[in-house]
Amino acid sequence: MRATRSLFSTLAHRLTAPSPLIRARGGAPATPPASLADDFVLFPAFFSPGESRALAELALWKLDRMDSTRRRRRRKATGEAEVVPVTDEPVTPLAAALQDLFAGPYGFEEGHFDSVIHQYRESLVTSLPPVPGSTLALLARLYNLVPTLSVPEEPVPEDLPPPRSSMHVLHLAPEGAILPHVDNLEAMGETIVGATLGAPRVLRLEAEGDGDKHGWDVLVPSGSVYMQKGSVRYKYAHSILPYTHEDSKWDGEALQPGHRISLMVRDTPKAPM
Numbered sequence: 001m002r003a004t005r006s007l008f009s010t011l012a013h014r015l016t017a018p019s020p021l022i023r024a025r026g027g028a029p030a031t032p033p034a035s036l037a038d039d040f041v042l043f044p045a046f047f048s049p050g051e052s053r054a055l056a057e058l059a060l061w062k063l064d065r066m067d068s069t070r071r072r073r074r075r076k077a078t079g080e081a082e083v084v085p086v087t088d089e090p091v092t093p094l095a096a097a098l099q100d101l102f103a104g105p106y107g108f109e110e111g112h113f114d115s116v117i118h119q120y121r122e123s124l125v126t127s128l129p130p131v132p133g134s135t136l137a138l139l140a141r142l143y144n145l146v147p148t149l150s151v152p153e154e155p156v157p158e159d160l161p162p163p164r165s166s167m168h169v170l171h172l173a174p175e176g177a178i179l180p181h182v183d184n185l186e187a188m189g190e191t192i193v194g195a196t197l198g199a200p201r202v203l204r205l206e207a208e209g210d211g212d213k214h215g216w217d218v219l220v221p222s223g224s225v226y227m228q229k230g231s232v233r234y235k236y237a238h239s240i241l242p243y244t245h246e247d248s249k250w251d252g253e254a255l256q257p258g259h260r261i262s263l264m265v266r267d268t269p270k271a272p273m
């Protein structure tokens with residue numbers, strides 16, 4: 001581990017132990033999978049605020065290039081983001097996380113009636129713009145959470161993306177939401193890693209199948225990273241609650257709506273035997 005790495009980044013919260021960022025729903029699992037403790041991990045402060053900002057800027061650069069609404073309104077020659085307040089109301093520092101980076105309008109997709117994701121922009125990250133080595137090292141940390149992927153801790157551009165990996169950036173509008181789903185079994189591998197940059201959201205995990213309705217709500221603040229694999233990846237649906245949902249609150253306080261970017265890293269499925 002590099003000496004510069006934050007101590008906080010190694011703190012791991014699991015579904016099987018009490019955590020202020022995880023609340024159980026619907027009672028205990030009828031038959032808890034033996035691997036449950038390892039199949040979901042939340043690192044609440046995997047990236048520092050400055051690291052989160054650098055990654056969010058990279059994601060926004062990528063998303064804006066694909067977004068015709070943005071191309072028509074190119075940022076000023078200085079390259080600086082316009083700073084507009086998301087709301088006139090005073091917001092807490094947690095809720096305000098990185099919101100100064102966001103300045104609409106964006107070409108959000110509504111999502112069709114049968115889609116899982118609503119009010120979002122997304123892009124696959126197949127190549128990177130020239131970015132400082134420090135930013136590459138942040139991406140390496142994310143890739144290296146997936147057991148089948150391996151990137152040097154101080155990578156050169158050619159090290160990224162690693163073979164048999166995919167990275168995908170998703171910008172969820174404050175009005176957006178992700179409905180319960182299990183990630184595609186054919187296209188995506190065993191482990192799914194997601195970093196949150198921006199406004200906090202509630203990630204819901206709910207058991208698939210009739211009768212057993214237990215699950216967990218997980219608060220994912222800016223800079224946090226979660227990892228799901230095994231039983232959680234295959235036997236639980238995951239969703240991102242809309243801010244209008246009655247459970248989109250934490251410790252009795254409604255979450256302040258804002259823009260959120262997720263950086264999703266996956267491996268590809270093993271080739272059939």
Ligand SMILES: O=C(O)CCC(=O)C(=O)O
Binds near residue numbers: 183238262264
């Ligand atoms: O944004 C997230 O944390 C989850 C995204 C997701 O579920 C997906 O892209 O399949």
Ligand SMILES: [Fe+2]
Binds near residue numbers: 182183238
């Ligand atoms: Fe998903």
